[in-house]
Amino acid sequence: SQQGEEDPQALSIQEGENATMNCSYKTSINNLQWYRQNSGRGLVHLILIRSNEREKHSGRLRVTLDTSKKSSSLLITASRAADTASYFCATFIAGGTSYGKLTFGQGTILTVHP
Amino acid sequence: AAGVIQSPRHLIKEKRETATLKCYPIPRHDTVYWYQQGPGQDPQFLISFYEKMQSDKGSIPDRFSAQQFSDYHSELNMSSLELGDSALYFCASSPGLTNTEAFFGQGTRLTVV
Numbered sequence: 001s002q003q004g005e006e007d008p009q010a011l012s013i014q015e016g017e018n019a020t021m022n023c024s025y026k027t028s029i030n031n032l033q034w035y036r037q038n039s040g041r042g043l044v045h046l047i048l049i050r051s052n053e054r055e056k057h058s059g060r061l062r063v064t065l066d067t068s069k070k071s072s073s074l075l076i077t078a079s080r081a082a083d084t085a086s087y088f089c090a091t092f093i094a095g096g097t098s099y100g101k102l103t104f105g106q107g108t109i110l111t112v113h114p
Numbered sequence: 115a116a117g118v119i120q121s122p123r124h125l126i127k128e129k130r131e132t133a134t135l136k137c138y139p140i141p142r143h144d145t146v147y148w149y150q151q152g153p154g155q156d157p158q159f160l161i162s163f164y165e166k167m168q169s170d171k172g173s174i175p176d177r178f179s180a181q182q183f184s185d186y187h188s189e190l191n192m193s194s195l196e197l198g199d200s201a202l203y204f205c206a207s208s209p210g211l212t213n214t215e216a217f218f219g220q221g222t223r224l225t226v227v
Contacts, residue, residue, distance in 0.1 A: 030213060031213050033215060033216070035218075040202070040223075041220065041221075042204065042218050042219060042220040042221055043157065043204060043206075043218040044218075045215045045216070045217055045218070048213065048214075048215050050213050088156060088157070092213075092216075098169060098170050099145065099162070099164040099169040099170070099210065100169075100170070101147065101159050101162055101169075101170045101172065102147065102159065102206070102216055103159060104149075104156040104157045104158075104159075105156060106156050107156050
């Protein structure tokens with residue numbers, strides 16, 4: 001089963017608008033990471049938020065984490081056409097004999113119209 | 115800055131053939147992860163290594179095997195290829211600490227015909 005589920009599955013906005021993507025997960029995590037992927041290309045790391053953090057910023061990106069609700073959100077402010085991509089959240093869980101692994105959600109396809 | 119290098123970038127194989135994908139992690143990264151991403155799908159975890167030992171195993175078919183070598187590069191060996199193995203295969207590396215980012219390579223696009 002999916003550890004992370006994202007909504008919306010697709011988001012279409014105009015340049016300059018803000019885009020918000022949400023991610024929910026099922027079990028306790030060490031951290032949650034957001035990635036961007038342009039069509040058929042590699043995964044680009046955007047931001048990591050630890051389980052003891054509630055909010056983190058990086059440029060036009062703002063990520064929140066609510067461990068009580070097991071959810072996270074990614075806000076992209078003042079979006080640009082170049083932000084058009086798929087965005088994935090990934091939860092990192094380590095424990096026991098495991099050094100940890102990232103489990104990805106289904107992703108949100110963001111389209112920013114010029 | 116050095117990134118994760120994967121080779122080859124593209125690979126076309128016939129059914130029942132074998133394929134070997136290579137991954138060269140960022141220097142001083144001792145953890146390597148392998149992921150498979152089908153068309154329109156999210157990346158699925160296959161297997162990971164830490165300090166040359168297998169760390170975690172995900173949905174990796176028995177036909178696939180992988181290892182991490184003394185120089186920390188990793189290889190994913192795929193045998194008896196099936197049409198359904200066609201996908202993007204990503205390798206990622208990290209310094210091996212819990213709260214550090216995993217950096218992904220550009221992927222190998224495998225097409226099985």
